Amino acid sequence: MSNVKKFMYINNKAPYGTIYAWESLEVVLIGAAFDQDVSLMFTGDGVYQLMKGQDTKEVGIKNFSPTYAALGDYDINKIYVEKESLDARGLTVDDLMHLVWEDEDEDWAEKDSIKVVTSAELAEILDQQDVVLSF
C-alpha cells in the first residue's frame, strides 16, 4: 500500500504533571485504526511514562500506565527509548514496563516492543518518518 505513512509520536514529558502523555496515548490509539506505520519515541522525562509500578492514588489522577500494554494489540511494536535519557535519570530498561507484541506470522510468539537506542540512532529513525508529532 503506497498510502501508508510513517508516523512518529515523540513523548518528552513526565506522565502526570500535564495532560500531554495521556493525550498522546489517545491519539496513538485512535490513529492506529487507520493502518499507518506507527512508532513511538520516549525522550527526556518522557521515559517516566513507561516506568513500572506507577501509583497515582495520592495525586487523584487515573493511572493510565496499564494502557501501554495494549499497544501490542493495536499492532504498535516500535517503541524507542533514548538511552541517554535513561542514563541521565539512573534508569535502565529493567525499570520500565515489559511491553510485548505477538507476531501472528510466528504462531503468536511474544516479542519485545521496547528498543533502547542512542540519540544518534534516534536521529536516523526520525529522518525516515513522514509525519512527526511531538507531545
Add this chain to the structure above:
Amino acid sequence: MAAIEFEGKSYEVDEEGYLLDLNQWVPGLADIMAKDEDAVLTDAHWEVINFLREYYEEYQIAPAVRVLTKAIGKKLGKDKGNSKYLYELFPYGPGKQACKYAGLPKPTGCV
C-alpha cells in the same frame, strides 16, 4: 442529566446512554439498556460483555473493534472472532453497543 432507574437506585448516563461512573455498574443495567434497544441478552452477549470488562480492568481502555475482534478470536475461538458474529450480536456496532452494556466509556477511536 439522564439517568437509568434500577432497583430503587439512580444511575447517571451521558447523552448517548453510556454510564458515567463505571464503578457503579451492575449486570442488571445491561439488561435494561438492551431492552431499550429492543435487544435481549443471551449467554453469547454476556461472553462479549464480560470480556470487555476484563479487558478494561487490565488495560484501562475499551478496545477498538479491530482489536476486540482479534482478542475475542484468540480467547473464545475463531468462529467468534469475526465481525459477522459480533455484528449479529451487536448490530449497532460491537464496540459501541457492547461497551455501553458493559458500563464502559465509548471505545477510544470509535467513529
